[in-house]
Amino acid sequence: MTSAECAEQKPYHHGDLRRVVIDTALDMLQEQKGWQFTLREIARRASVSHSAPYRHFPDKASLLHELALIGFDRLRDELLAALDPTLGAPIHLQALAYAHLAFGTRNPDLYRLMFNADAGEPSDIHLDPRTQAPFLLVIDVLERGQREGTIRRRSALGQATACWAHLHGLTMLAIDGRLVPEKVGDHAIEDALATLFDGLVLGESQPISRN
Amino acid sequence: MTSAECAEQKPYHHGDLRRVVIDTALDMLQEQKGWQFTLREIARRASVSHSAPYRHFPDKASLLHELALIGFDRLRDELLAALDPTLGAPIHLQALAYAHLAFGTRNPDLYRLMFNADAGEPSDIHLDPRTQAPFLLVIDVLERGQREGTIRRRSALGQATACWAHLHGLTMLAIDGRLVPEKVGDHAIEDALATLFDGLVLGESQPISRN
DNA sequence: TGGCAATGTAGACACTGACAACTTGATCTG
DNA sequence: CAGATCAAGTTGTCAGTGTCTACATTGCCA
Numbered sequence: 059m060t061s062a063e064c065a066e067q068k069p070y071h072h073g074d075l076r077r078v079v080i081d082t083a084l085d086m087l088q089e090q091k092g093w094q095f096t097l098r099e100i101a102r103r104a105s106v107s108h109s110a111p112y113r114h115f116p117d118k119a120s121l122l123h124e125l126a127l128i129g130f131d132r133l134r135d136e137l138l139a140a141l142d143p144t145l146g147a148p149i150h151l152q153a154l155a156y157a158h159l160a161f162g163t164r165n166p167d168l169y170r171l172m173f174n175a176d177a178g179e180p181s182d183i184h185l186d187p188r189t190q191a192p193f194l195l196v197i198d199v200l201e202r203g204q205r206e207g208t209i210r211r212r213s214a215l216g217q218a219t220a221c222w223a224h225l226h227g228l229t230m231l232a233i234d235g236r237l238v239p240e241k242v243g244d245h246a247i248e249d250a251l252a253t254l255f256d257g258l259v260l261g262e263s264q265p266i267s268r269n
Numbered sequence: 270m271t272s273a274e275c276a277e278q279k280p281y282h283h284g285d286l287r288r289v290v291i292d293t294a295l296d297m298l299q300e301q302k303g304w305q306f307t308l309r310e311i312a313r314r315a316s317v318s319h320s321a322p323y324r325h326f327p328d329k330a331s332l333l334h335e336l337a338l339i340g341f342d343r344l345r346d347e348l349l350a351a352l353d354p355t356l357g358a359p360i361h362l363q364a365l366a367y368a369h370l371a372f373g374t375r376n377p378d379l380y381r382l383m384f385n386a387d388a389g390e391p392s393d394i395h396l397d398p399r400t401q402a403p404f405l406l407v408i409d410v411l412e413r414g415q416r417e418g419t420i421r422r423r424s425a426l427g428q429a430t431a432c433w434a435h436l437h438g439l440t441m442l443a444i445d446g447r448l449v450p451e452k453v454g455d456h457a458i459e460d461a462l463a464t465l466f467d468g469l470v471l472g473e474s475q476p477i478s479r480n
Numbered sequence: 481t482g483g484c485a486a487t488g489t490a491g492a493c494a495c496t497g498a499c500a501a502c503t504t505g506a507t508c509t510g
Numbered sequence: 511c512a513g514a515t516c517a518a519g520t521t522g523t524c525a526g527t528g529t530c531t532a533c534a535t536t537g538c539c540a
Binding site for chain 1: 404421423427429430431433437438439441442453461464466469
Binding site for chain 3: 071072073075106107108109110113114
């Protein structure tokens with residue numbers, strides 16, 4: 059029985075505008091190319107005056123900041139969902155890799171927003187624990203693999219950075235349509251991941267390739 | 270004896286405006302954060318009317334496109350300068366890696382612009398031969414290394430994609446200030462590259478670490 | 481009951497990208 | 511050498527944007 063039920067005449071106060079602004083912005087990120095959506099368009103879609111969103115976000119940059127943090131939450135959730143403790147570390151890493159790629163491919167503009175740290179903020183976003191969660195996940199799996207003897211013994215932090223960079227780069231290239239088959243082959247992603255795992259996994263246990 | 274010499278009163282026609290627009294835009298990319306410079310600011314700096322640049326670029330996106338292509342030219346030049354045919358493939362790759370990183374670090378916003386393919390164009394930029402040149406360089410070195418027996422035998426295309434992704438990701442993370450030591454260790458870049466080379470280089474010849 | 485703080489509205493300002501119409505001047509042709 | 515032509519630069523204009531200020535509405539608490 060919320061007040062939003064009598065849709066005949068909308069009440070003066072929206073009641074849940076902050077959430078609606080965020081949801082609308084996320085929708086527009088999915089639709090549009092680039093995150094050059096406008097606050098006024100968001101207000102229009104929410105049937106609210108053009109400056110109402112400013113009651114909830116001091117400026118556009120802070121909305122972008124919030125969206126990026128939500129993106130990291132979602133990425134962490136999707137990586138968590140891909141975890142299966144019964145599997146060994148190498149397969150585990152592969153599942154994480156494909157989950158990461160899938161997330162980026164499904165939310166290209168949100169993904170770009172998360173990592174660009176543009177939008178005016180001095181990229182202090184990367185110090186937020188919410189952005190660190192996915193990284194810590196990878197470190198855990200690597201350390202477990204080193205204890206199991208399936209992962210090459212090196213600084214897990216360095217290996218995690220390597221995974222992070224590799225996956226991030228691959229995702230960006232995929233998002234930007236840079237992995238066109240004529241240039242990079244038909245199995246670019248699998249091949250690139252194979253080289254990453256060549257550097258991580260001990261022994262000849264090649265990661266299973268997707269078909 | 271150009272007409273630009275009598276600076277007392279500037280002539281009606283600038284004479285070299287296209288180049289000046291590009292150079293000014295490149296300057297602003299270096300100064301500012303983000304490529305949200307304005308065409309009008311460029312015109313102001315060039316002491317030219319606000320719509321003069323439109324005689325040389327149909328819109329802002331096409332200027333960004335041109336800037337990105339110039340960026341790829343410069344990246345190719347810097348990678349070429351790092352090449353030394355007397356060296357073996359592994360060291361060679363390491364030199365390319367550091368050159369790539371240096372380029373991105375020195376021109377962060379230009380680098381981001383090159384890869385974002387945002388700005389409205391449908392990312393057809395990646396089909397331009399000018400953007401392919403750096404990629405082909407890496408393939409050459411990898412194929413040579415495979416013939417020499419210093420590089421693991423795999424699809425060179427896939428390995429090149431792996432290098433490309435790894436380097437791109439690492440550069441982006443570095444540019445975005447994501448590799449803060451508290452999170453990722455003091456030797457994040459060296460460590461991450463070590464894992465890449467673990468996956469590429471045959472035998473125990475570890476790449477020389479920078480100190 | 482009254483007032484206050486949160487939330488929404490209306491209006492304004494400077495700025496931007498883009499377009500149209502006009503001006504200038506070099507260059508080419510008869 | 512006169513004059514057309516056309517690239518290149520100018521002013522003016524328009525819709526749209528982010529952001530600020532002043533005002534309106536309303537739920538809630540003393």
